[in-house]
Amino acid sequence: MEIPTETQPEVEILNKLMKKTLISGVLIGVAFALYHNFALMPEYQGLNEGLSNYILKSGLNDTGSLNLITAVLYDYRAFDSLGESTVIFGAVSGIVLILSRKMLPVSSKGLSFIVKRTLGIMTPFIALFGFYVITHGHLTPGGGFQGGVILAAISIIFSIVYGSAFDYRRYSPQTKTALETGGALTFLGLGLAGILMEGAFLHNLGFLTAETGTLISAGSIPYINIGVGFKVGAGLAIIFYSMIQKTFEEDF
Amino acid sequence: MEVLEIILVVFLVFSALMTVRFDEELISIIFLSIFSLILTALYLLHKAADVALAEAVIGAGLNTAIFMSAISQIRHGDSD
Numbered sequence: 377m378e379i380p381t382e383t384q385p386e387v388e389i390l391n392k393l394m395k396k397t398l399i400s401g402v403l404i405g406v407a408f409a410l411y412h413n414f415a416l417m418p419e420y421q422g423l424n425e426g427l428s429n430y431i432l433k434s435g436l437n438d439t440g441s442l443n444l445i446t447a448v449l450y451d452y453r454a455f456d457s458l459g460e461s462t463v464i465f466g467a468v469s470g471i472v473l474i475l476s477r478k479m480l481p482v483s484s485k486g487l488s489f490i491v492k493r494t495l496g497i498m499t500p501f502i503a504l505f506g507f508y509v510i511t512h513g514h515l516t517p518g519g520g521f522q523g524g525v526i527l528a529a530i531s532i533i534f535s536i537v538y539g540s541a542f543d544y545r546r547y548s549p550q551t552k553t554a555l556e557t558g559g560a561l562t563f564l565g566l567g568l569a570g571i572l573m574e575g576a577f578l579h580n581l582g583f584l585t586a587e588t589g590t591l592i593s594a595g596s597i598p599y600i601n602i603g604v605g606f607k608v609g610a611g612l613a614i615i616f617y618s619m620i621q622k623t624f625e626e627d628f
Numbered sequence: 629m630e631v632l633e634i635i636l637v638v639f640l641v642f643s644a645l646m647t648v649r650f651d652e653e654l655i656s657i658i659f660l661s662i663f664s665l666i667l668t669a670l671y672l673l674h675k676a677a678d679v680a681l682a683e684a685v686i687g688a689g690l691n692t693a694i695f696m697s698a699i700s701q702i703r704h705g706d707s708d
Binding site: 528 | 680682685686689690693694697
């Protein structure tokens with residue numbers, strides 16, 4: 377809310393002073409909180425000792441995941457990943473709330489025939505690569521987030537090349553919302569299963585572990601990967617769909 | 629390895645400067661995606677394959693598409 381300019385000068389000065397005091401108070405509070413955060417951190421112990429060395433040495437035994445980055449993301453620091461996916465959920469909710477008042481299919485004619493046919497041949501391979509990156513997250517580089525963005529790219533390419541009405545008919549926003557919620561619920565359900573079976577939230581489920589290096593190993597990490605993949609992919613596709621909606625309206 | 633890294637860093641700085649330099653939004657976006665591509669190669673050179681995959685997919689792919697759609701929206705607004 378803006379302060380009207382015709383108020384008495386004393387009131388204006390007082391308002392400015394109050395604003396400045398508030399801003400500096402908030403800044404000092406944030407600085408204080410940050411200082412305490414950094415003070416809690418352990419000191420740098422060199423590469424051969426400390427936390428990173430512990431993860432490098434016993435990460436494979438603890439989690440059964442060959443890709444140690446995925447092991448950190450979805451086992452040691454799984455709670456952080458839950459927070460990240462909550463951030464994505466918030467972003468999707470905000471963008472949909474602001475940008476798309478109604479989920480109506482608005483379309484263009486799309487690009488030329490040659491582009492459409494080429495994309496028709498290429499799409500299954502893009503989808504296969506996306507699913508490969510998601511399901512092999514604990515064996516090779518990649519994981520739920522990267523693979524999910526590749527899956528979202530399919531929906532984005534459909535919107536651009538075939539027009540957004542095609543994308544609406546194939547994967548309607550309701551389907552995408554259901555996929556996103558399902559992914560988030562998978563993540564949370566595995567976390568609750570960790571409480572029931574192992575005694576801690578998002579603890580790796582020990583009874584799912586198989587021989588290291590096979591596709592179904594590493595406890596609950598592959599399943600969390602699949603959940604996060606669908607969640608991220610559907611979320612980013614929803615964001616792009618609600619942004620593109622009005623874009624091609626006049627291209628008929 | 630050292631020479632390749634220096635070349636890549638020089639091109640990285642060059643593409644970053646070109647991104648800021650042009651007034652035309654389309655050229656800026658294309659240079660931004662080139663920036664992401666070079667950054668991907670650098671990440672891979674330093675053996676951070678996970679980050680490289682994320683950068684390639686998000687920086688070069690998703691960002692470009694979203695910026696393009698934003699640009700076409702701006703142009704439509706101008707013509708009215």
